[in-house]
Amino acid sequence: MATAxxxxxxxxxxxxxxxxxxxxxxxxxxxxxxxxxxxxVGPHFLAHARRARHKRTFSEDDRIQAQERAQKIEKDEESxxxxxxxxxxxxREAKDWKSQDHYQVLGLxxxxxxxxxxxxxxxHRKKVLKHHxxxxxxxxxxxxxxxxxxxxxxxxVLLDPVKRRQFDSVDEKADxxxxxxxxxxxxxxxxxxxxxxxxxxxxxxxxxxxxxGDEKSTKEEVDGFYNFWYNFDSWRSFEYLxxxxxxxxxxxxxxxxxxxxxxxxxxxxxAEDNTRLRKMLDECSTGDERIKRFRQEANAAxxxxxxxxxxxxxxxxxxxxxxxxAEEKAAxxAEEKAKTDREASKKAKEAAKNALKKNKRxxxxxxxxxxxxxxxxxxxxxxxxxxNDVELVQGKIDADEVAALASKLNxxxxxDEIKGVWxxxxxxxxxxxxxxxxxxxxxx
Amino acid sequence: xxEKGAGVAxxxxxxxxxxFGNSYSSIACTIDDSPVVIANEDGDRQIPTLxxxxxxxxxxxxxxxxxxxxxxxxxxxxxKDFLGQDFKSIDPTHCHAASHPEDxxxxxxxxxxxxxxxxxxTVTVSEISTRYLRRLVQSASDYIGKTVTSAVVAxxxxxxxxxxxxxxxxxxxxxxxxxxxINEPIASVLAYDARPEAxxxxxxxxxxxxxxxxxxxxxxxxxxxxxxxxxxAHDYEYAGAQLDKVLMDHFAKEFMKKNAxxxxxxxxxxxxxxxxxxxxxxxxxxxxxxANFSVESLAEGIDFQMTINRLRYETIARKVFExxxxxxxxxxxxxxxxxLDIDEVILSGGTxxxxxxxxxxxxIFPATTTVLxxxxxxxxxxPSELQARGAALQASLIQEYESEDIDQSxxxxxxxxxHISNAIGVLTLSEDGETFTxxxxxxxxxxxRRTIHVDAPKEGGTGAQAQGERVEGG
Numbered sequence: 061m062a063t064a065x066x067x068x069x070x071x072x073x074x075x076x077x078x079x080x081x082x083x084x085x086x087x088x089x090x091x092x093x094x095x096x097x098x099x100x101v102g103p104h105f106l107a108h109a110r111r112a113r114h115k116r117t118f119s120e121d122d123r124i125q126a127q128e129r130a131q132k133i134e135k136d137e138e139s140x141x142x143x144x145x146x147x148x149x150x151x152r153e154a155k156d157w158k159s160q161d162h163y164q165v166l167g168l169x170x171x172x173x174x175x176x177x178x179x180x181x182x183x184h185r186k187k188v189l190k191h192h193x194x195x196x197x198x199x200x201x202x203x204x205x206x207x208x209x210x211x212x213x214x215x216x217v218l219l220d221p222v223k224r225r226q227f228d229s230v231d232e233k234a235d236x237x238x239x240x241x242x243x244x245x246x247x248x249x250x251x252x253x254x255x256x257x258x259x260x261x262x263x264x265x266x267x268x269x270x271x272x273g274d275e276k277s278t279k280e281e282v283d284g285f286y287n288f289w290y291n292f293d294s295w296r297s298f299e300y301l302x303x304x305x306x307x308x309x310x311x312x313x314x315x316x317x318x319x320x321x322x323x324x325x326x327x328x329x330x331a332e333d334n335t336r337l338r339k340m341l342d343e344c345s346t347g348d349e350r351i352k353r354f355r356q357e358a359n360a361a362x363x364x365x366x367x368x369x370x371x372x373x374x375x376x377x378x379x380x381x382x383x384x385x386a387e388e389k390a391a392x393x394a395e396e397k398a399k400t401d402r403e404a405s406k407k408a409k410e411a412a413k414n415a416l417k418k419n420k421r422x423x424x425x426x427x428x429x430x431x432x433x434x435x436x437x438x439x440x441x442x443x444x445x446x447x448n449d450v451e452l453v454q455g456k457i458d459a460d461e462v463a464a465l466a467s468k469l470n471x472x473x474x475x476d477e478i479k480g481v482w483x484x485x486x487x488x489x490x491x492x493x494x495x496x497x498x499x500x501x502x503x504x
Numbered sequence: 505x506x507e508k509g510a511g512v513a514x515x516x517x518x519x520x521x522x523x524f525g526n527s528y529s530s531i532a533c534t535i536d537d538s539p540v541v542i543a544n545e546d547g548d549r550q551i552p553t554l555x556x557x558x559x560x561x562x563x564x565x566x567x568x569x570x571x572x573x574x575x576x577x578x579x580x581x582x583x584k585d586f587l588g589q590d591f592k593s594i595d596p597t598h599c600h601a602a603s604h605p606e607d608x609x610x611x612x613x614x615x616x617x618x619x620x621x622x623x624x625x626t627v628t629v630s631e632i633s634t635r636y637l638r639r640l641v642q643s644a645s646d647y648i649g650k651t652v653t654s655a656v657v658a659x660x661x662x663x664x665x666x667x668x669x670x671x672x673x674x675x676x677x678x679x680x681x682x683x684x685x686i687n688e689p690i691a692s693v694l695a696y697d698a699r700p701e702a703x704x705x706x707x708x709x710x711x712x713x714x715x716x717x718x719x720x721x722x723x724x725x726x727x728x729x730x731x732x733x734x735x736x737a738h739d740y741e742y743a744g745a746q747l748d749k750v751l752m753d754h755f756a757k758e759f760m761k762k763n764a765x766x767x768x769x770x771x772x773x774x775x776x777x778x779x780x781x782x783x784x785x786x787x788x789x790x791x792x793x794x795a796n797f798s799v800e801s802l803a804e805g806i807d808f809q810m811t812i813n814r815l816r817y818e819t820i821a822r823k824v825f826e827x828x829x830x831x832x833x834x835x836x837x838x839x840x841x842x843x844l845d846i847d848e849v850i851l852s853g854g855t856x857x858x859x860x861x862x863x864x865x866x867x868i869f870p871a872t873t874t875v876l877x878x879x880x881x882x883x884x885x886x887p888s889e890l891q892a893r894g895a896a897l898q899a900s901l902i903q904e905y906e907s908e909d910i911d912q913s914x915x916x917x918x919x920x921x922x923h924i925s926n927a928i929g930v931l932t933l934s935e936d937g938e939t940f941t942x943x944x945x946x947x948x949x950x951x952x953r954r955t956i957h958v959d960a961p962k963e964g965g966t967g968a969q970a971q972g973e974r975v976e977g978g
Contacts (some may be wrong), residue, residue: 070959104729109913
């Protein structure tokens with residue numbers, strides 16, 4: 061609080077033995093302080109923080125702040141300090157303005173394309189104050205306004221955005237040469253090249269331009285950088301180097317010819333510039349360790365994939381082979397089994413057939429044993445009728461029933477018992493509807 | 505790019521001030537060192553803190569507020585106080601007529617349909633805040649014409665460490681670097697102190713921040729431009745929402761007088777309409793002495809229209825108004841001070857527009873105390889904008905520093921200093937003998953420097969200047 065408050069009341073009278081500055085008379089004691097937190101807000105807190113962090117008192121801080129402020133102003137003036145003027149430049153002829161370095165004329169060589177409009181205006185004013193021909197005349201020198209004209213021309217070019225771009229396009233002094241292989245190998249590769257690209261970036265229509273980065277840049281960043289530069293969209297043009305086109309009151313054909321020549325020259329230079337940039341990029345990318353590293357990493361990843369794929373294929377093949385073998389084996393086994401089955405069934409069939417034959421013989425034998433159910437010798441007609449009936453019954457029943465009947469008849473020799481068995485069989489068949497009533501009556 | 509929010513180079517910064525409130529937020533920037541409150545694309549300078557989703561489209565501000573009637577389930581309100589809190593410690597009252605907060609693994613979530621189709625998604629309160637902050641930043645960027653990278657955010661004094669972290673994280677998710685979190689009452693004080701006509705003097709200030717869902721009152725000692733909080737009080741009972749409630753009940757009863765058995769408070773949609781119009785009526789009553797309340801199809805298709813005058817409003821809301829007075833008196837007592845010690849009362853927050861609150865406060869303080877509210881002081885700033893302005897001023901002050909520098913300067917080692925508890929001064933002569941004339945007021949941070957001019961003693965030199973500079977106050 062620098063401003064003082066004024067108290068209208070006077071101080072009490074001083075004791076007689078008061079000895080000015082050194083004498084301090086406490087009236088009371090100071091109560092103990094409390095710890096509180098100041099809100100870290102506002103300009104006065106900034107001052108407090110500055111004092112606390114640098115351990116300054118109020119007066120010290122005031123002094124340092126004042127000094128800093130004063131230094132700032134001085135620095136601004138310093139930056140406007142003019143660069144030394146080349147005596148050769150002062151001798152320039154105004155008509156050679158095309159070949160002059162406008163920035164150097166205005167003393168802005170270290171800013172070049174970075175110089176702001178304000179800087180150019182200020183530089184111009186300063187140069188005018190220094191080199192005005194009237195001043196020179198007053199100092200007694202002869203009428204030499206050549207350099208003044210140079211200054212005017214430089215300002216005219218640099219303050220016109222179109223003309224300034226044309227000049228900047230061909231301002232070789234602003235270019236940074238790409239490092240030679242030797243330099244790149246020796247020095248900091250990334251630093252050297254990023255300087256080159258920073259200077260080239262001034263021609264980009266697209267701003268901001270991706271940075272070159274350093275060895276820690278990611279693959280995306282590096283890819284992005286090279287993609288940007290291989291598709292570089294430049295506003296650089298070469299009108300500034302055009303040859304003079306004659307005035308139109310001279311030969312019109314000549315004029316057209318010159319214009320065409322200029323246009324071709326521009327196109328050629330632009331193409332050359334593009335090739336130059338491309339070549340430079342190729343050179344840069346071949347030496348770029350990052351790309352090599354990324355490629356190695358990618359290869360490693362790819363190889364790994366390939367290896368995995370091969371292994372998978374091999375495994376699949378092996379599995380297919382095993383599966384096929386198993387299938388073949390199963391098929392073979394099935395075939396063999398089918399064969400044995402077939403044989404067994406054949407045998408069984410034959411056996412059944414034999415059994416049937418045998419049983420049928422038993423049936424026929426049984427009626428023969430029963431003497432064809434006749435009292436005495438059986439007549440041939442009787443024998444035929446009985447045997448026909450036996451055939452009929454046999455035809456109506458299947459092999460199992462034949463077997464059952466045969467087992468019942470087997471061993472029986474008494475005619476009545478045999479007859480009983482047959483009659484019960486015929487009865488059963490009649491009941492089952494296989495025989496009609498009255499059929500096989502010889503057996504009933 | 506993940507670090508984008510954390511470390512923006514001072515040269516690339518574009519900083520704004522944000523007052524992130526529970527019901528309304530504002531954003532401000534500085535143009536030629538004077539703060540300007542930014543209107544969003546709807547032209548609102550107080551942007552309702554709401555997010556609403558309709559068919560996957562995100563709405564915020566007043567557009568979202570209008571959707572509270574038709575689309576309450578997909579509208580999130582009053583979420584700022586939930587940031588960094590546990591589910592058990594939040595008060596979901598204000599979300600009742602909107603999306604309800606839910607507990608998911610201890611963090612607070614809202615289930616809203618924020619995509620055009622598919623299932624409703626569960627969004628954490630942090631994500632909601634991020635989305636809302638992103639909208640605020642977008643509005644500011646559109647206004648300034650540059651991408652806003654950094655902000656100073658004003659927070660309540662009782663904002664805990666976890667809440668601060670959660671807020672900073674939410675902001676970083678929205679690609680916003682938080683330069684500093686400052687206390688809301690201090691932001692309001694700064695907004696007043698940074699006016700060109702303001703003079704630097706030692707004073708005790710009461711900052712009453714009367715918001716929509718909560719009221720915070722703080723006693724601040726302003727000593728040579730350094731601010732110290734002496735006491736704070738927080739109240740969730742007396743706030744703007746209670747005034748809305750009073751008006752809602754009033755109008756509901758009037759409605760029922762005409763239409764018996766139809767209570768607009770029974771139906772959610774009618775209640776939302778009633779609330780929206782009551783808030784509008786309340787605001788109108790802060791400006792004019794009469795206000796119109798009119799809702800089409802308030803309940804069961806019946807239109808309702810009536811006028812209310814300010815006197816009636818003040819009568820029915822008396823209880824709430826008195827609550828504010830008690831709150832302010834309580835915090836002064838808490839600071840072990842008396843109303844006579846208070847030099848200035850700053851009213852901030854939307855509810856401070858109400859003339860009656862200001863005049864009530866006016867009546868409890870002596871005439872020497874300045875009450876800075878629109879109705880008591882013609883030079884008062886808009887109370888709704890104070891915090892955003894203060895935050896913007898602070899942002900413009902610190903945006904040129906490295907974030908590490910800011911951290912170090914706001915470190916407790918720098919901010920915690922000794923404060924003298926009693927005044928230090930000199931004895932001077934007056935009519936009734938020697939009197940104590942304070943030079944350094946109590947609660948001044950030391951070291952401090954004050955200069956006073958006192959007349960020289962009668963038998964002494966030509967004039968003496970007493971200058972007190974003490975490094976230690978012990």
